[in-house]
Each structure stands twice: as C-alpha cells, then as structure tokens.
Amino acid sequence: MANIANYWLSPAISARSRCLRMVAQARQYPLLSLLVFLFVLVTPAIFADFIAPHDPIRGNILERLMPPAWLDGGSWNHPLGTDKLGRDVLSRIIFGARISLTIAVISIICGGIVGTTLGLIAGYFGGLWDHIIMRSVDIKISIPSILLALILSAAMGPSYITVIIVVALTLWTRYARLVRGEVLALRNQDFISRAQVSGCSTARILSHHLLPNVVNTIIVLATLEVGVVIILEASLSFLGAGIPPPNPAWGLMVADGRALVINAWWVSFFPGLAILLTVLSMNLLGDWLRDKLDPKLRNL
Amino acid sequence: MQRYIVVRLSHALLALFAVSIIVFSLARVSGNPMDVLLPDDATEQDFIQTAELWGLDKPLHIQYLVYLSNIFRGNFGVSIKWPGQSTRDLIMARLPATLQLSALSLIVAAGIALPLGMLVAVKKDTSVDYAGKVVALLGQSAPSFWVGVVLIWIFAVTLGWLPASGRDGIANIILPAFALGWFQVAAVMRLTRSSMLEVLDSEYVKLARIKGIPEWKVIWKHCLRNAAIAPLTYFGFILGGFLTGSVVIETVFAWPGVGLLAINALRARDFQVVQSVVLFFAVVYILSNLFVDILYAYLDPRIRYTT
Numbered sequence: 292m293a294n295i296a297n298y299w300l301s302p303a304i305s306a307r308s309r310c311l312r313m314v315a316q317a318r319q320y321p322l323l324s325l326l327v328f329l330f331v332l333v334t335p336a337i338f339a340d341f342i343a344p345h346d347p348i349r350g351n352i353l354e355r356l357m358p359p360a361w362l363d364g365g366s367w368n369h370p371l372g373t374d375k376l377g378r379d380v381l382s383r384i385i386f387g388a389r390i391s392l393t394i395a396v397i398s399i400i401c402g403g404i405v406g407t408t409l410g411l412i413a414g415y416f417g418g419l420w421d422h423i424i425m426r427s428v429d430i431k432i433s434i435p436s437i438l439l440a441l442i443l444s445a446a447m448g449p450s451y452i453t454v455i456i457v458v459a460l461t462l463w464t465r466y467a468r469l470v471r472g473e474v475l476a477l478r479n480q481d482f483i484s485r486a487q488v489s490g491c492s493t494a495r496i497l498s499h500h501l502l503p504n505v506v507n508t509i510i511v512l513a514t515l516e517v518g519v520v521i522i523l524e525a526s527l528s529f530l531g532a533g534i535p536p537p538n539p540a541w542g543l544m545v546a547d548g549r550a551l552v553i554n555a556w557w558v559s560f561f562p563g564l565a566i567l568l569t570v571l572s573m574n575l576l577g578d579w580l581r582d583k584l585d586p587k588l589r590n591l
Numbered sequence: 592m593q594r595y596i597v598v599r600l601s602h603a604l605l606a607l608f609a610v611s612i613i614v615f616s617l618a619r620v621s622g623n624p625m626d627v628l629l630p631d632d633a634t635e636q637d638f639i640q641t642a643e644l645w646g647l648d649k650p651l652h653i654q655y656l657v658y659l660s661n662i663f664r665g666n667f668g669v670s671i672k673w674p675g676q677s678t679r680d681l682i683m684a685r686l687p688a689t690l691q692l693s694a695l696s697l698i699v700a701a702g703i704a705l706p707l708g709m710l711v712a713v714k715k716d717t718s719v720d721y722a723g724k725v726v727a728l729l730g731q732s733a734p735s736f737w738v739g740v741v742l743i744w745i746f747a748v749t750l751g752w753l754p755a756s757g758r759d760g761i762a763n764i765i766l767p768a769f770a771l772g773w774f775q776v777a778a779v780m781r782l783t784r785s786s787m788l789e790v791l792d793s794e795y796v797k798l799a800r801i802k803g804i805p806e807w808k809v810i811w812k813h814c815l816r817n818a819a820i821a822p823l824t825y826f827g828f829i830l831g832g833f834l835t836g837s838v839v840i841e842t843v844f845a846w847p848g849v850g851l852l853a854i855n856a857l858r859a860r861d862f863q864v865v866q867s868v869v870l871f872f873a874v875v876y877i878l879s880n881l882f883v884d885i886l887y888a889y890l891d892p893r894i895r896y897t898t
Contacts, residue, residue: 426602426605429602429605429606430605430606430609433603433606433609433610433873433876433877433880434606434609434610434613434873434876435831435832435834435835435872435873435876436835437835437838437839438835438869438872438873439613441838441853441854441857441865441868441869442613442614442617442865442866442869443617444857445617445627445856445857445860445862445865445866446617446618446620446627446862447617447620518731518732522734525734525736526734526735526736526839529734529736529839529842530838530839530842530854530857531854531857531858532857542734542736545734545736545737545740546736548740549740549743549843552740552743552744552748552755553748556744556748559737559740559741559744560740560741560744562737563733563734563736563737563740563741566733566734566737567729567732567733567734567737570731570732570733570734571728571729571732574728574731574732575728
C-alpha cells in the first residue's frame with residue numbers, strides 16, 4: 292500500500308495517468324481484488340437469507356418495474372429497483388450469488404477430480420492409457436460447451452444437474468492436459484524412481500509423491516476457472532438451457548431484462564454488473580496467485 | 592506432411608463419430624425416444640412419421656445405422672414446430688444470416704484489436720498502455736450477452752442511432768457484430784501487443800530507423816506484417832468461438848440465424864431441429880479446426896512434427 296501513497300504524492304504524474312496505472316496494476320493488489328470478490332460473491336452467497344432485504348421468488352405485483360432508488364419513482368426499499376413481477380433486484384442478485392458460487396464450486400471439484408486423476412494416469416503410465424485419455428480430451432474439445440448444453444437440456448430439460456454436467460465436462464479437459472504435462476516432467480526424476488524401487492504401490496506414488504507437486508498448478512487453474520464457469524453458467528441460463536426460472540440466476544435475470552430494456556434497463560444491467568465484478572476480481576486474483584505459485588502458467 | 596494430415600484427419604473422424612454417438616444416445620437416454628424427439632403437442636401423424644424416419648421400432652444398433660445413413664444422405668429429420676419443413680431446409684434458410692454475422696464480427700474484432708494492440712505496444716508503459724490493459728481486462732470479464740444488452744440500451748434505446756433487433760437493413764448488423772467481436776478483442780489485443788513488442792526489438796526495425804525512414808512508415812510498413820502473423824493465426828483457432836458465440840448474440844438481437852433457430856427450437860421442445868443444428872455446428876467446427884490445423888502445418892513446417 293505504500294506504493295499507492297508514493298503515486299498520489301508524486302507531483303510529476305497526472306491524475307489520469309495515476310488512476311489508469313493503479314487500475315492496470317490492480318493485479319498487484321490482490322487484497323483489493325479479494326475483498327471485491329468476497330463482497331460480491333462469497334458473503335452474499337453464504338449469508339443470503341440474512342442480508343437480502345426481500346424474498347427473491349415472491350414479488351409484489353403492485354411494485355413492479357420500480358426504478359433504482361436514486362431515480363424518480365424509486366425508493367430505498369428497493370435500492371436497485373424491481374423486475375416485472377415486482378421482485379427486488381438486489382435480493383435476487385444476492386441469492387443469485389449463491390447459485391453461481393454453488394455451481395462453480397461443485398463443477399470445479401467434479402471436473403478437477405476427474406481431470407486430475409486422468410491427467411495423473413495419462414502422464415504416469417503413458418502408452419495406451421495416455422493415448423486413450425488424450426484422444427478423449429481432443430474429442431471433448433471438439434464439441435463446444437454451448438452446443439453440448441443445448442442438446443443436453445433439450446434431452447433432459449434445463450436444470451442444475453444439466454449445468455453442472457456441462458461445466459464439469461468443459462473443465463476436466465484443462466485439468467487433464469495440465470496435470471499430464473506436469474507429471475511428464477516429474478516422472479523421470481530421482482524421487483519417483485526411488486519410490487518405485489523401494490516398493491511403493493502405484494497408487495501411493497500417484498497420491499503421495501506426484502499429486503502434492505501438481506497441487507499448486509491445480510489451485511491456480513481452479514481460481515482462473517471460476518470466472519470461466521460463472522460466464523458459462525450465466526450464458527447457459529440466459530439462453531434457457533441452464534438454470535430454470537424462477538431461480539434468481541444472474542443469466543436468467545439478464546434474459547428477463549432484455550425484453551424490458553426499453554423502459555426498465557436496471558433489470559438487466561445490475562445482474563450483468565455483478566457477473567462482471569465477480570469475474571474481474573477472480574481473474575485478478577487468479578493472475579496474482581499464478582504469479583506467486585507457478586509462473587510457468589503465464590500463457591494460460 | 593502426409594503423416595500429419597492423416598493423423599489429424601483420423602482425430603477429426605473420431606471426433607465426428609463421437610458427436611454422432613453422443614447426440615444419438617441423448618435422444619434415447621430416457622428410455623422412450625418419442626418423449627424426447629417429439630414435443631407434447633405432436634400429432635399421431637408425427638409419431639408415425641418419426642418412428643419410420645429413425646427406425647424406432649428396431650433394435651438399438653440398427654437404429655444407429657439408420658441414423659447414420661440418414662445423416663449421410665442429408666436427411667436430418669422433420670420439424671414439428673415448423674410443420675412440413677425439413678430441418679435441413681430450415682438450417683439452410685438461416686445459414687446466410689449467421690455467416691454474415693460471423694464474418695462481420697471477425698472483421699470488427701480484427702479491425703479493432705490489431706490497431707489497438709499495435710498502439711499499446713508502441714506506447715508501452717504510458718497511460719495509453721494502461722488504458723489498453725484496462726480495456727482488455729474488462730473485455731475478458733464482461734459476458735457477451737450483457738454487453739449486447741447494454742449496447743442495445745445505449746445505442747438503440749437511449750440514443751436511438753441503431754436498431755435493436757431484426758435483420759432489415761445494413762444498420763441492423765452493426766450492434767450484433769460489435770457485441771460478438773468484442774469478446775475476442777481483448778485476447779487478440781494482448782497477443783498483438785506482445786508480438787509487436789518482439790518485432791519492435793528486432794534488427795531490421797533498428798536498421799530501418801537508422802536509415803531514416805519515418806516512424807509511421809516503420810510501424811505500418813515493416814512491423815505490421817510480421818507482428819500480425821501471431822494474432823491472425825489465433826483467429827484461426829477461435830473461428831469456432833465465433834460460431835458458438837453467435838448462438839448467444841443472435842438470441843440477444845433476434846438476429847434470424849441458425850443459433851436463434853436452435854434456441855427457439857429448444858424452447859418449443861423440438862428436439863429434431865436442435866439435434867440437427869448441434870450436429871451441423873459440430874461438423875462445421877471440427878472441419879474448420881481440421882482445415883486450420885492443416886493450413887498452419889503447411890505454412891509453418893515446424894508444426895508438422897508435433898502430434
């Protein structure tokens with residue numbers, strides 16, 4: 292934080308340049324990014340029942356399409372306005388944070404476990420296993436996630452499960468490739484051959500010797516992926532192939548507001564802003580974490 | 592070179608088969624394929640027609656062969672929501688709109704990202720560079736559908752300069768193309784910047800400057816050609832991204848393309864149309880990736896020796 296003080300006290304730099312430089316170097320202030328992230332996503336998600344001023348599902352029809360509090364016709368009872376069914380936008384955004392966070396955590400855990408396991412197997416055993424797993428990765432990458440979500444929700448109907456399956460299927464390939472690369476580099480090192488010679492079982496080598504060395508990479512990838520997951524889930528919900536209504540998913544809210552943008556711009560604007568802030572802070576946090584833990588991933 | 596082509600071709604074929612199997616099994620995963628292939632308001636006639644078309648009374652492996660033979664003959668099924676039209680006709684009717692949108696957004700993305708990337712590289716570490724980094728950060732963090740809605744709000748509702756939806760005239764394509772291209776601008780701009788920085792350091796640029804060539808000529812005539820290689824190759828890889836991004840953008844702007852067809856069919860539970868669109872997009876995606884891979888192996892011989 293001393294750097295900020297130096298910037299502001301230095302007379303030679305113009306104010307505009309200072310502001311821009313601070314924003315661009317926000318990646319060096321992970322605390323700020325983390326605080327924004329906590330504020331926008333995690334705190335509301337966990338404490339939604341206590342923080343949200345209104346019920347996100349049941350609205351008051353008499354109060355429909357009220358503008359945000361600072362405009363004519365708005366009130367501080369509904370700080371960010373209401374939607375076409377009279378539901379409070381702020382409360383829906385707060386509960387929507389819970390949906391986004393839940394989907395992100397579950398899909399990253401599922402995709403991460405599957406991808407890491409397959410990556411370890413592919414890297415360690417090589418040969419046919421490597422071939423099969425990498426071909427599966429290629430096949431999955433050839434099918435865009437949105438198309439997969441379309442066909443899945445056409446067959447199974449849009450639901451939480453559909454979104455989690457699609458997102459986890461999108462993520463596992465990145466973990467698999469990355470972990471396989473790391474394991475290939477580690478496999479020929481001395482500590483592995485010593486473990487093999489001393490009679491360690493394969494499972495033990497994978498879990499006790501290889502896995503701890505790839506954990507850094509996995510963590511960095513996970514933080515970088517949260518942004519991708521949130522945007523993917525929001526896009527799917529927007530299209531109607533993700534979280535079904537009346538759940539207050541951010542993507543769904545933007546979709547509702549799209550039809551109302553002529554006279555009720557706030558219904559779309561604020562949920563999208565929430566997505567922007569969350570993904571932005573997660574990207575900055577992920578970049579900082581990557582610089583600290585594993586700079587080799589710079590081109591990720 | 593031949594070996595590379597054969598290997599990539601086999602991967603592509605494998606991927607195509609996998610897509611066909613996935614789509615095939617998803618329609619039958621619930622036990623009764625009729626539930627999935629036909630929406631609730633289907634008539635008796637539709638039932639008979641569909642059962643005949645896909646061979647639903649036959650054993651599963653025969654069904655798959657029927658399905659494959661239909662696909663190869665170009666018969667993707669009939670639509671329920673739009674009665675009397677085959678899904679192939681529906682797709683072909685809407686394909687030009689999607690191609691127009693994708694092509695224009697590619698041009699918009701390249702047209703914005705390349706000059707911007709060069710600019711921030713030339714003015715490295717100044718406020719222009721930081722502004723560029725901010726733009727790149729925001730571009731990667733904002734969801735494309737929200738950018739589309741905000742653009743509609745600013746340019747169509749508030750300012751009234753451009754129309755919000757539909758495909759009536761030239762002005763209608765501007766906002767969708769911008770919204771679709773915007774998402775790629777950030778990544779391409781960063782790539783152009785790093786590529787440009789490398790080129791600016793090279794020997795022939797130094798020589799050009801020593802010779803007294805004006806700076807603008809050095810940048811536009813000498814640096815641009817070499818710096819543009821990396822971003823343009825990147826465009827080859829993200830062609831597929833434009834295709835799937837068009838699904839979202841067409842929905843936002845009611846642009847009557849193949850993507851909007853898929854979403855409308857999804858909402859009407861018209862599975863045969865969704866199935867056709869997904870197959871069509873997947874085939875285009877896989878084949879375009881194959882083409883780009885082979886093209887780059889031809890242009891850059893080092894790639895031929897990677898698997």
